[in-house]
Amino acid sequence: MTANDRLSVFKTYKLFVGGKFPRSESGRVYEVTDAKGTWLANAPLSSRKDARDAVVAARKAFAGWSAATAYNRGQILYRIAEMLEGRRDQFVTEVAAGEGLSKAKATAQVDAAVDRWVWYAGWSDKVAQIAGSANPVAGPFFNLSTPEPTGVVTVLAPQESSFLGLVSVIAPAIVTGNTVVVVASEKSPLPALSLGEVLATSDLPGGVVNVLSGRTAEIAAPLAAHQDVNAIDLTGAGADLAKDLETAAADNLKRVVRPSVTDWLADPGTGRMLSFLETKTVWHPIGV
Template sequence: MADPATTPDQATAPVPARLPVHKTYKLYVGGAFPRSESGRSIPVTSADGDHLAHAALASRKDARDAVVAAREAFGPWAARTAYNRGQILYRIAEMMEGRREHFVQETVDARGITRARARELVSAAIDRWVYYAGWTDKIAQVLGTGNPVSGPYDNNSAPEPTGVVAVLAPRDAPLLGLVSVLAPVIAAGNTAVVVASERAPLPALVLAEALATSDLPGGVVNILTGRTAELAPTLAAHAGINAIDLAGAGDLATELEATAAATLTRVLRPDPSPDWAALPGLTRITPFLETKTVWQTAGR
């Protein structure tokens, strides 16, 4: 029955067409979502060329700000117990599970694949967080050791996080590849500055929203969107970066490795044919660990 306050013509009139409200995604730095200091943004399109949203176009100043945030977060994050870090990584998986369909849609748009295949990739990305959550309190057991020495001493070696790690996310695996390179970095107690896939940044930005609603402290993960060629050299040369993962460096890899050498930054070279679906074990954790050896008098 028509609303008595309306006329018959009003009750049957077609609903006016409306323009969709496209989202403008921001950066994720220090646990907040700032705009780029430059005020720039870029349109993001699907694999089919359809407009999806706008994303912030990060500047070199934004990259330096992200390093500062990661450096401030490193001490408290590394000081947490490994068990607590595992709880937080598991919480991230829970947050992603609650946003599953959003991740599926972004994966479909980014890669132009079927929804069934996208669901497989999203499930694998969620499971990857759970996988590394289980590793956090086992790293020291596997990689630490008591060393036999001559004399009345105890000599023990234990792994410790390297510090702030710059991560260039894989270009063609914007969600599963990203999680596969990011999760091991923070599982080991490091903090990260991530440059999202330039071609398909939206899965990384939806992940940022999941991180912000998890228990992850601000600054542990910082996500930048924009041009890899603009941001990566700044991170490679930054004295506040302790290591860099070149997974998404592409043709820039050799140049970035040479740049990083000037500040003695540890470099993880890109795998020419990565299988992001494979379980990597400790292979992506050990490059971002240091080994601390402690001597003390036996019996103390």
């Protein structure tokens, strides 16, 4: 058999939920094309049930992940960065095709995404120092405030930055102990689905990150209204959709990060990490 006789082996992309790779419950897929309209792959078209299953998986994983030491979470995030570096060429190819970038520009995006994983890994055991405090009180007490994770966070990934933007919204949520349900870029979902493959073979517990692909509005609606979702990042939603989702999120007082124009190559700061933290304040008598 010569090289010309071979049949191409096309990759089958699947969802990433609870550490496993299910097809969409509905059995549906949709065509993903490059910037010129050329077919790249079929991606799963997630249903409302897929969204609910992802929330169940994220809630199940929350207790263990939030209880892990900050040092351990940082080591796991760093391991993910190592694995992304090992699959750098694959992500460069997917980003270049999906976003219509040159290889050089796609490489810069992927390198920045790996660096960002490392950056957030380093924050794991330091965020308490900037978000916590020892409070002066009028009495013989210690009064300490410490940050704790919010819970299950829905993340609508950026539509136009399919990998660097994706990393920039996932990493700050999970490094502090939250678990996430990610809705990938509708236009360019392949890097997000490939990220699931990296996470599955890393040390990250199943369910900490769950990746859904499909129509953003269709998947986001049940997630915004879900009573077991504690926060939602609306980065990947348009203005009208974001307004509707924010209204739905108010039903159980979810924390909401509104969409804004973001330069994903710029210093991300600590804002996203702090957005998904609660503050626990403890009083303790002095000398006891």
